[in-house]
Amino acid sequence: MTIRSAALVISPSRAEAIAAAKELAPLLYSAGFSLYTISDVSIEGIKKVAPADLPDIEIAVVLGGDGTILRAAEITLKRNVPLLGINMGHVGFMAEVNRPTIAAIAESIIAKSYVSENRMILRFAVERAGKEIGTGWALNEVTVERDGTTMVELFVEIDNRPLSHWGCDGLICSTPTGSTAYAFSAGGPVLWPEVDALVLLPISAHALFSRPMVVSPKSEILVTIESSDALLSADALRKIPLHAGDRVLITRDDQTIKLSHVSKTLFTDRLVAKFKLPVEGWRGE
Structure with a gap:
């Protein structure tokens, strides 16, 4: 079986991000992934390395907010790999609008079914x-x-x-x-x-x-x-x-950053969710 590699970039100050990483890691590991992190966390099955020592990876998964995504972009830009941002409770403009289940996140990574867009x-x-x-x-x-x-x-x-x-x-x-x-x-x-x-x-x-x-x-x-x-x-x-x-x-x-999501979301919906814009009564589909 070909060994696949992924980096998990985790916000160490968010308990929900660490908990999500602990749940996600065994799902990816059992699918044949080697897992690494540059974050200051210790999680079984994830090897902690310095950014300079990070090996080739196929994707970086961010469990945190937009600030954590910006830090993760430093490792994905050089490698030209997707940067998958997962919402950890606060709606941002780069992570998912709605937090997917851990199983859905794992499946999208394993199947490479996530959607990516190039950001300037x-x-x-x-x-x-x-x-x-x-x-x-x-x-x-x-x-x-x-x-x-x-x-x-x-x-x-x-x-x-x-x-x-x-x-x-x-x-x-x-x-x-x-x-x-x-x-x-x-x-x-x-x-x-x-x-x-x-x-x-x-x-x-x-x-x-x-x-x-x-x-x-x-x-x-x-x-x-x-x-x-x-x-x-x-x-x-x-x-x-x-x-x-x-x-x-x-x-x-x-160069561009390959910003990725588990499912496609329109920016308009992201804007509405972030600022809780008043759209009640809209009769569209």
């Missing part, structure tokens, strides 16, 4: 004194923010043309996936995942024009730091301190 990611590069000092990526958003109590001074260009100077708390560049995260809380628009666009949004800018903008994914967004310091953050996980004169180039990446 961003690529960034930081230049200092003419040299590239850092690169990275983000599934939700790249932000350039103040790194202290005073606002940052930023100059933004799009496609080699000047857009604006902003004194602000920061600037968000978001994917459609990230439009329901930090960008949403800052007043940005909600983009359906299949919309091919980026959101650019100054945070608390001292300017006459500081509205959210929807930008072509083919565009190059260049942010120059004009204040003494700032902080680049990618999905609030990967951070780079910035200094005056640093330039941050943000573009769409050629």
